[in-house]
Amino acid sequence: MxxxxxxxxxxxxxxxxxxxxxxxxxxxxxxxxxxxxxxxxxxxxxxxxxxxxxxxxxxxxxxxxxxxxxxxxxxxxxxxxxxxxxxxxxxxxxxxxxxxxxxxxxxxxxxxxxxxxxxxxxxxxxxxxxxxxxxxxxxxxxxxxxxxxxxxxxxxxxxxxxxxxxxxxxxxxxxxxxxxxxxxxxxxxxxxxxxxxxxxxxxxxxxxxxERERAELVAANAALDHQMRERQSLEDQLVQARKMEAVGQLAGGVAHDFNNLLTVINGYSELLLHALPEADDSRAMVAQVRDAGERAAKLTRQLLAFGRRQVLAPQVLDPNAAVASIGALLARLIGEDVRIATVLRPGVDRIRVDPGQFEQVVLNLAVNARDAMPTGGCLTIETVNLDLTPGEAPANWEAPPGAYVGLLVSDTGCGMTAEVRSRIFEPFFTTKEPGKGTGLGLSTVFGIVKQSDGCIDVYSEVGVGTCFKILFPAVADPARPPAPDAPPVRRGAETVLLVEDEPGVRGLARRALESHGYRVLAAANGADALRLFAAGGGIELVVTDVVMPGVSGRELVEQIRRTGAAVKVLYMSGYTDDAVVRHGIIDGVDAFLQKPFSPMALVRKVREVLDARPG
Structure with a gap:
């Protein structure tokens, strides 16, 4: 004492x-x-x-x-x-x-x-x-x-x-x-x-x-400094997210307009190629137009992916099987200078994602890794089960606690500086020479992952390499077996109400359907379509654009269904920023066709919708 x-x-x-x-x-x-x-x-x-x-x-x-x-x-x-x-x-x-x-x-x-x-x-x-x-x-x-x-x-x-x-x-x-x-x-x-x-x-x-107060003040200052750094980080993330969202909205709007134009260009190019004799010299010129249109269509799909406005058809799949199935394609795409190593751990959980978009994510990351290793190196693709506990995930992931499947794509390339790393997901940002890249590869990956309820992070050191880490929520449902090859398209004789405000797209779609036996009633807007439907004529399918002046495609379908008509619906659009369309796709109520589409894709989708059993 x-x-x-x-x-x-x-x-x-x-x-x-x-x-x-x-x-x-x-x-x-x-x-x-x-x-x-x-x-x-x-x-x-x-x-x-x-x-x-x-x-x-x-x-x-x-x-x-x-x-x-x-x-x-x-x-x-x-x-x-x-x-x-x-x-x-x-x-x-x-x-x-x-x-x-x-x-x-x-x-x-x-x-x-x-x-x-x-x-x-x-x-x-x-x-x-x-x-x-x-x-x-x-x-x-x-x-x-x-x-x-x-x-x-x-x-x-x-x-x-x-x-x-x-x-x-x-x-x-x-x-x-x-x-x-x-x-x-x-x-x-x-x-x-x-x-x-x-x-x-x-x-x-x-x-x-x-002295105690000084120590408390030092601790409080340290805590305040930590909070200020966290707040600055969150503000930077918010600014980046808003910037990405604004660019995504702009990209989605541009892609919509492009898709309408590309539907006409690519559609008529395909019809013209089918109509021209094999010996016709102009087939080569038409093929060049079609190829250019397809490249442009791919570019608009990347814009839609970044803006998270594309329609996805998610299904349960095994990520190990999905990665293994594109092994040969990866080998051709990467080249011989880069060694590909896959670490696919057995027992990895299944995920719910659009198979085509999952493949696009892997391919885009592989191409990015290849370009980072011009003199060769090693590309490693890994899958692993992860359980996130509260507070474990980085703040920028916004991932709630739970079970996830991790997809890790790493390379031994040149790496990235912190400044480059902070901008890699921006559209059109690239460090490659002019003509060597569009700057949409990683932004497409970002959009697909976010739209699939996943999260993505990147770690990189200059001179060491880069690792992209993607998390998809794990699901317990069984994986869906791969779909069989599509059979030849069967001709039809049903009556189709076609509603499209873009004349070029409307004309192409009418020509494609009529060439396969369908009776087509074409309308330039929702009001004309309602008058045609009220006039009767045994309409069995409504093919309508989503966004139109006046009465939209969604409102048109709602008014038709209020009459009690058991009509089937196929939506089409250049962008999909419409919650009703996504809801319909998820529940299997209505079908959707993404622009730009080819005449054959339209005919196949129409046949698929008409042959489908009522839900």
Whole structure:
């Protein structure tokens, strides 16, 4: 137990009560002198009264009337000063000091040198109460008083008592006076020391408290700095996400317009190739037009993938089987300079994703890795089961806890700087030479992964390589077996209501359907389509664009179905930012055909919808 924590003994409690419970208040650096004064007056009143009675009795018996008067005046003065607190500290301190001085001089004259204790007490009390300068003056006054008394013939040999009545009574009285003054000085000095110790303890406690507060402030600053860095990171991610979303919306809108044009270009190119004889020289020119249109269509599909506006047909698949099935294609695509290593762990969970888009993700990442290793290297494709616990996933993943399947594609290429890594998913951003890339490969991967409820992260070191880590939510459903090869398209004779506001697309679709035996009622907008449907004619299928001026494709279908007609529907659109269309695809209620489509793709889809059993 430390000294400060020990319980005080009786003497300690007495001193504490005498010294620190005074009306002045707590013992502080600016009040300790007031406490010393109050203590001195209390001691003089209490113990002085005890000493006064025998002192006066001895003085009267010895006919020392001066001693009797001086003792009486001194005790009365102590009582008066103790009660007169309103008189002010300095007045009371000076008066108290002078009382001790007068008492000491009178007793020195009447009793002898033994009374020098009062003069010594006077100088010490004056120093404590009034400061060092007054103390020096008090010492000088004592010296002068002793010298004058001695020269006047009233002194005696050192420490000899000039007045010594018979019996021990005088010594008892002298001892009591000595104890009075000695106790006064000891306790006064004790108060000063206790005050200094308490001040030192308070200073130490304040210093410790300051150190603790400084440590807490350092910790708070560190936490605040961490929070500010996290907030800055989140703000950067938000800005990046908004920028990507804005670019995605722009890309989706551009892709929609392009798809309408490409539907016409690619469709008529295909029809023209089928119509031209094999020996016709113009077939090569038409083929060039068709090939250019297909490349443009691929570009718009990448834009739609980045903007997450393409229609997906997700199904449960085995990621190991999906990666293994494109092994030969990867080998041809990557070349001989790059070694391909697959680490497909057995027992990997299944995932729900569009098979074609999953293949696109793997191929795009493989091509990116190949371009990062111009002198050769190693491309590694891994699959692994992962269980994310709360707080484990990076903040930018936005992945809730649960079971995931990880697809890791890494290379030993040149790596990327932090600046490049922060922009790799932006559309049209590329570090390749002009003509060597479109800058849409990784942005397409980003869009497909996000639209498939996955998340993607990248780690890269310059001169070491790059690793893309993709997480897809794991599912427990069994994998769907691969679809068989499509049979030849069967001709039809049903009546089809075709609704398309773009004349070129409408004309191409009508020609393609009629060439396969269908009866086509064409409308340029929703209002015309409603009039044609109301006129009757045994319409069995409505093929409609999604976005049209006036009545949209969705509203058109809703109005037709309110009539109770059991008509089937095939939506077509250049973009798919329409929740009803996606809902229909998911639930299998309505079919969807992505633009640009070929005439044969349209005919095949129409036949598929008509032959499908009602849901």
């Amino acid at each position: 430390s000294e400060d924590s020990r319980p005080p003994n009786r003497l300690g409690r007495l001193l504490d009560r005498l010294s620190f419970a005074s009306p002045v208040g707590e013992s502080r650096a600016e009040t300790w002198r007031e406490n010393v004064l109050e203590l001195g007056l209390r001691v003089c009143v209490v113990l002085g009264a005890v000493v006064y009675v025998p002192s006066v009795a001895v003085a009267v018996q010895s006919e020392k009337w001066v001693v009797t008067v001086v003792d009486t005046v001194a005790l009365a003065a102590a009582v008066a000063l103790h009660r007169a607190r309103s008189a002010g500290y300095r007045f009371r301190a000076v008066t108290f000091s002078l009382v001790l001085y007068a008492l000491g001089v009178a007793l020195l004259v009447e009793v002898g040198p033994v009374s020098q204790i009062y003069l010594f007490g006077f100088s010490v009390i004056a120093t404590l109460l009034l400061g060092a300068r007054v103390g020096v003056l008090a010492v000088a006054l004592n010296a002068a008083s002793l010298l004058i008394v001695g020269l006047a013939g009233h002194g005696a040999t050192e420490m000899a008592v000039s007045w010594h009545p018979t019996g021990p009574t005088a010594w008892v009285v002298i001892t009591m006076n000595f104890v009075l003054v000695n106790f006064l000085l000891v306790v006064a000095v004790g108060v000063v020391l206790a005050t200094l110790e308490r001040i030192a303890r308070h200073e130490r406690e304040a210093r410790d408290q300051l």
